[in-house]
Amino acid sequence: xxxxxxxxxxxxxxxxxxxxxxxxxxxxxxxxxxxxxxxxxxxxxxxxxxxxxxxxxxxxxxxxxxxxxxxxxxxxxxxxxxxxxxxxxxxxxxxxxxxxxxxxxxxxxxxxxxxxxxxxxxxxxxxxxxxxxxxxxxxxxxxxxxxxxxxxxxxxxxxxxxxxxxxxxxxxxxxxxxxxxxxxxxxxxxxxxxxxxxxxxxxxxxxxxxxxxxxxxxxxxxxxxxxxxxxxxxxxxxxxxxxxxxxxxxxxxxxxxxxxxxxxxxxxxxxxxxxxxxxxxxxxxxxxxxxxxxxxxxxxxxxxxxxxxxxxxxxxxxxxxxxxxxxxxxxxx
Ligand code: HEM
Ligand SMILES: *[C@@H]1O[C@H](CO)[C@@H](O)[C@H](O)[C@H]1NC(C)=O
Ligand SMILES: *[C@@H]1O[C@H](CO)[C@@H](O)[C@H](O)[C@H]1NC(C)=O
Ligand SMILES: *[C@@H]1O[C@H](CO)[C@@H](O)[C@H](O)[C@H]1NC(C)=O
Ligand SMILES: *[C@@H]1O[C@H](CO)[C@@H](O)[C@H](O)[C@H]1NC(C)=O
Numbered sequence: 001x002x003x004x005x006x007x008x009x010x011x012x013x014x015x016x017x018x019x020x021x022x023x024x025x026x027x028x029x030x031x032x033x034x035x036x037x038x039x040x041x042x043x044x045x046x047x048x049x050x051x052x053x054x055x056x057x058x059x060x061x062x063x064x065x066x067x068x069x070x071x072x073x074x075x076x077x078x079x080x081x082x083x084x085x086x087x088x089x090x091x092x093x094x095x096x097x098x099x100x101x102x103x104x105x106x107x108x109x110x111x112x113x114x115x116x117x118x119x120x121x122x123x124x125x126x127x128x129x130x131x132x133x134x135x136x137x138x139x140x141x142x143x144x145x146x147x148x149x150x151x152x153x154x155x156x157x158x159x160x161x162x163x164x165x166x167x168x169x170x171x172x173x174x175x176x177x178x179x180x181x182x183x184x185x186x187x188x189x190x191x192x193x194x195x196x197x198x199x200x201x202x203x204x205x206x207x208x209x210x211x212x213x214x215x216x217x218x219x220x221x222x223x224x225x226x227x228x229x230x231x232x233x234x235x236x237x238x239x240x241x242x243x244x245x246x247x248x249x250x251x252x253x254x255x256x257x258x259x260x261x262x263x264x265x266x267x268x269x270x271x272x273x274x275x276x277x278x279x280x281x282x283x284x285x286x287x288x289x290x291x292x293x294x295x296x297x298x299x300x301x302x303x304x305x306x307x308x309x310x311x312x313x314x315x316x317x318x319x320x321x322x323x324x325x326x327x328x329x330x331x332x333x
Contacts, residue, residue, distance in 0.1 A: 019140065020138035020139060020140045020141065020298075020299060020301075021138055021139070021140060022136045022137065022138055022139065023139075024117075024138075024139035024140040025109075025112065025113060025117075025139060028109065028112050029105070029108065029109035029112045029113055031108050031109070032105060032108075032109070032112070032113045032117075032121070032139075033121055033137075035101065035104050035105055035108055036101045036105070036118055036121040036122055036125060037121075037125050038104075039097065039100050039101040039104055039122075040054070040097070040101075040122055040125040040126060040129060041129060042100075043094070043097045043100075044129050044130075047094075048243050049094075049190060049191060049242075049243075050093075050094040050097055051097075051125070051126035051129060051130060051189070052126060052130075052189040052190030052191070052242070053092070053093045053094035053097075053190065054094050054097050054098065054119075054122050054123065054126055055122075055123045055126035055127065055186060055189070055190075056092065056186070056190065057071060057072075057092070057098070057119045057122070057123065058119055058120060058123035058294070058297065058298065059183070059186070059297065060082070060087065060088060060092060060152070060156060061116070061119055062297050062298060062300045063155055063156060063173065063297075063300070064082060064148075064151050064152045064155055064156070065144065065148075065151060065302045065304070066300045066301040066302035066304075067116050067119065067120060067141055067297075067298055067299075067300055067301065068116050068141065068142065068143060068144035068301070068302065068304070068306060069114065069115035069116040069118075069119060069141075069143045069144060069309065069312060070082060070144040070146070070147035070148075071083070071088075071092075071119075071147070071152075072095065072098060072115055072119075072312040072313060073144070073146070073147040073313060073314065073315070074313045074314060076314075079146060079147065079148075080148075080149040081147040081149060082147050082148070082149055082151075082152040083095075084149060085149050085150075085152035085153050085156065086152070086153050086156065086158075087152065087153075087156035087157070087158070088152065088156075090193070090195075090233065091193065095312075095313075097122070098115065098118055098119065098122065098312055099311075099312060099313070101118050101122060102115060102118060102309075102311065102312045105118070106310060110310075111308055111310065112308065113308070114141050114142055114143045114306075114308050114309070115143045115309050115312035116141035116142065116143050116144075117137075117139045117140070117141050118312070120137050120138075120139065120141070120298050121137055121139070123294070124137050124294070126189070126245075127186075127189075127245050127290075127294075130189050130243060130244055130245040131244045131245045131246055132188075132245030132246070132287065132290070133287040133288075133290065133291050135291045135294070135295065137295075137298065138295065138298065138299065141301070141306075142305075142306025142307060142308065143306055143307055143308060143309040143312075143315075144304065144306055145304075145305055145306065145307065145315050146315070155169075157169055157262060158262075159192070159196040159197070159260040159261055159262050160199060160200075160261050160262070161261070161262045161265070162261075162262075162265045162269070163262075163265040163266050163268070163269035163271065163272045164269065164271075166180055166184075166262060166265075166266075167180060167271065167272070170183075173296075173297070173300060174296070175293065175296060175297065177271055177272060177275065178275050178289055178293075179289070179292065179293040179296060179297075180266075180272065180293075181266055181272050181275035181276060181279065181289075182275070182279065182286060182289035182290045182292070182293045183290065183293040183294070183297065184249075184262070184263060184266055185247070185249050185250065185279060185286055185290055186290075187238040187239060187249050187259070187260070187263055188238070188239055188241070188242075188244070188245050188246055188247070188248060188249040189238070189242055189243065189244070189245050190238050190242060191235040191236060191237055191238060191242060192235060192236065192238055192259055192260060193232055193233055193234065193235050194225065194226035194230050194231075194232045194233070194234045194235070194236070195232035195233065196259075196260055197222060197226060197236070197259060197260065197261075198226055198228070198230075198232060199261075200214065200260075200261050201214075201219065201222055201223060201226060201228075202228055204261075211261060211264070213256055213258075213264045213265075213267075213268050214256055214257075214264070215255055215256030215257055218255075218256060218257040222236065222259075236259060237259070238259050238260070238263070239252045239257075239259070240252055240257070246283060247279050247280060247282075247283040247286045249263075250276050250277075250279040250280035250286065251280045253266060253267040253276050253280070254267060254276065254277065254280045275289075
């Protein structure tokens with residue numbers, strides 16, 4: 001029995017990403033999506049911004065070694081996780097909303113729904129609950145067994161990025177120019193820190209001058225929000241309607257009122273401008289392209305071992321002795 005069990009254990013650790021599909025939990029946890037939805041509804045009431053913060057997790061998780069919830073792992077004595085990576089530190093927030101969803105799911109169907117899938121469901125719900133489109137998500141991801149801070153540092157784009165470097169970055173993931181522009185439309189909800197815009201206001205590209213692409217009235221507003229001696233954790237809205245998922249973000253870009261350099265550059269560059277113009281005029285085109293982009297981004301997977309974490313912040317402890325003794329206990333992969 002013991003060698004058989006060892007083989008079983010090996011299979012578990014070796015388990016790799018399955019084919020993703022909608023209805024993945026229809027037998028094993030039919031309530032999975034409604035449980036997450038309820039948690040997101042509560043989060044929206046408690047703090048409207050939190051759903052935007054949760055939606056951002058999909059981007060920061062999926063781009064770094066695939067959608068595997070590596071982002072959610074806390075540091076350990078032997079591992080520096082992604083939470084303190086350059087783009088995440090003092091910036092990613094609302095991890096407690098994912099914890100709440102996980103705890104609720106562990107009560108309803110313990111050991112079944114991965115944290116990686118929770119991120120995907122929650123991101124979809126954030127959009128749907130703020131006025132954006134709804135779509136069917138593909139599920140069945142596993143949670144990673146580790147995380148690497150330097151991977152996030154190397155990959156995630158800075159707010160200073162220009163459109164041509166963003167096009168290249170997204171291209172590495174088979175995401176098109178249209179996908180890039182549509183997915184940037186996620187900045188239709190949420191906020192950013194003065195830290196992410198100061199250089200644009202006072203020293204764009206080392207010129208000692210503001211970015212000339214900023215519309216003057218909007219620049220005055222940003223100067224008031226973020227004077228040069230400001231606490232750089234002060235936040236401002238990413239578009240004029242930060243609680244509504246709509247195409248206002250693209251209208252703002254056309255008007256020179258994009259918050260981040262990486263936003264405004266989508267209008268100043270010719271290759272991306274035509275999509276900004278299209279989405280600013282036609283919200284349903286934006287919604288369609290956004291759904292396509294989120295599905296493609298959600299399909300990014302690395303062939304690597306995984307498990308269903310019991311707590312999204314830590315990998316499951318494997319206490320060999322206890323496992324040996326409890327051969328009848330259900331083992332979570
Ligand atoms: C195209 C490249 C992108 C860049 C350079 C970028 C950069 C940023 C930056 C700098 C912030 C503000 C961070 C801060 O000041 O604390 C931010 C916020 C945000 N990003 Fe992006 N982002 C990009 C794409 C995306 C994508 C693809 C998504 C999701 C699909 C996304 C979702 C969000 C959301 C929802 C917020 C607001 C979060 C909140 O209010 O807490 N971003 N992004
Ligand atoms: C865009 O940014 C990259 C990386 O910072 C830089 O090398 C490149 O020259 C920039 N491209 C343009 C056209 O400004
Ligand atoms: C992009 O597509 C190519 C060809 O279909 C494939 O080999 C590659 O793995 C894809 N890259 C990613 C990151 O999905
Ligand atoms: C602006 O940026 C450049 C290059 O990064 C730097 O050398 C210069 O000192 C900065 N100027 C100010 C006023 O901060
Ligand atoms: C923002 O706040 C954090 C923690 O409260 C602090 O460590 C950090 O230095 C602040 N960041 C900036 C840019 O002021």
